[in-house]
Every structure is written in structure tokens, then in C-alpha cells.
Amino acid sequence: MRHVNFSDRKKIEYLAKSGREIKDISQITGFHIATIYRELKKGQPDFSREKEKSHKRNSVTEHIEVKRLLKSYSAVTAEKNKLS
Secondary structure (H helix, E strand, O other): OOOOOHHHHHHHHHHHHOOOOHHHHHHHHOOOHHHHHHHHHHOOOOHHHHHHHHHHHHHHHHHHHHHHHHHHHHHHHHHHHHHO
């Protein structure tokens, strides 16, 4: 089993951009079709990572907001207890 090196990646990219089918690229380069798909996927922007980062930011923001609400609730509860 041979690893995909930089020149292989450039060849795969060139063939894909020139409109060749995955099957043809696979035959030309000698790599399995799944390998070609993976290599082409590596060259694309990964929007799932952006979604994950966005989700983490939202989770942190929500966590901070919940802590703030709990703190104000406990302050209100403490005030009520003092008045009672």
C-alpha cells in the first residue's frame, strides 16, 4: 500500500479540476476510489468545524447566561429571606 504524497495530491487536484471522473482519476493514479474521494475532501473547506466552533461559542454564552441568572435568582432569594 502506497501513501499519497504531495505530487500525487497535486495530480489528483489537477485531474479533478479538469473534469475527470473519480473512477478515471483512480485508474490514472493507481489509488482506490475511496482514497481519491478522501483526498478531494481534504482540499475542501470543512464547514462542520465552523459549525462546531459556533456551537461551542453558543454553549459558552448560554452557560455564562445561566450562571448570571442563577446568581441573580439566589440574590433575590437571599433578599426575600432577609425580609421574612
